[in-house]
Amino acid sequence: MALEIDREKCMACGGCVSLCPADALELKNKELTIDHEKCVECGNCVKFCPVKALEIKKDQQKGEQND
């Protein structure tokens, strides 16, 4: 499992940053970054995202298209 960002959708609004209990999200140079070491995959940011740019993907789905 891993949290992934759809960069096409993400507006770097930063709302998710303050919801992250693990301090895993940050805005750097107008881009949202994920620290996967810190991420606990709680799903707060996924639930919040106004444009559904975040998703927790199962490992086997990685690399697949249109999932």
Next chain:
Amino acid sequence: MTENQPLNFKKEYDVIIVGGGPGGSIAARDCAEKGLDTLVIEKRPELGTPVRCGEGLGKAWMEIADLEYDPDWCKRETRGAIVYPPNEKSLKIDPENHGYVIERKIFEKKLAEQAGRKGADYMLKTRAKKVIKEENKDGETQVKGVIVENDQGETKEYRSKIVIAADGVESKIARTAGINTKNPIKDMDAGYEYEMTNLKFPEDQTRHIHIWLGDEISPGGYIWAFFKDEDVANVGIGVNPTKAEKSAKQYLDEWINNHPEYFKDAAITEKKGGGIPLGEPIEEPYTNGLMVIGDAAHMVNPIHGGGMGQAMEAARIAAETAEKAIKKEDYSAEQLSEFAEKWWEKRGNQLKDIQKVRNFAESLTDKELNKLREIIDQEGVLELIEASNLKKFLKIFKGSPKIAMKAAKHLK
């Protein structure tokens, strides 16, 4: 290179402000005006962008912030609101206090210009990573400035007597000083907004802000249209992520598609997103050497989500407190607690009451919201959203047992 060269920064300031939004720049203006050496650290390369805001600002807030009308950023005067309950039987509200829909990009720059003229320094494209912590004479941790990463990728230290954290909804700097500025997800609305042109609203309605309510269209929030011109408006939505089944954008898109009478020929000129912290303000937004203002301290009206005015008001109180502390050479939490005391008295307690109204409004079903619109008139709505006389409503709702029960639960 010396400190005297125009582009160089000092190593030490009286006050360092993290964040160059409306709160940060008003704090900078006031601090600099009081003769304090002031530095603003801003992570963006340009103030004012990206915009994450509905851009409505009441005239009362402009007075509080000591700002005058400026045609450069006061785009359009608003004279009231039109509120649509779920059945869309609208209610027109004409309050005494009017406001403006502003151009935030220009607004933020103008505020920084004002602060710069008073002598404040601005350091852009620089990220405040954490506060400098040292032990004070009482053996407690004292904030003594900030460690930044500048636009060259260098890590540098800038020291100050006081730090003001004005770093907005995703605030991190206050957390590094031990103040928990995080929001639980139930208290953070997801916001999404388009700036649109070629809208078709009746001309006599484009001086009003429009508010559409209902769980179907925007669970836990509302949809708004704030006009910048007769046919130009910010059309946005806030939804509560714990109640929403779709993204904020999806709710807004569907609603726009269902209202061709307004949007048939519209074009989108800007897309904006953001988080709106609607929970209770942080009880103690200060520690040794640091104060927190604005969205970072959740100083937001929990009914409409507006935060610029609250941030600027808190900024002025923080600047006053900073001046006093520096005169007394006392930067302890105890000394800075004066900021919180004054802010709670002036605004915080009212926001807490408004929170009750929000909880009440959120507890109502769409049917009850329709009913509410029949029970109270425009003055009632104004009183309710200002939370100015909550007890009165317990009586008014007596004829509608379900609403009265919810009112009794939430408005006490």
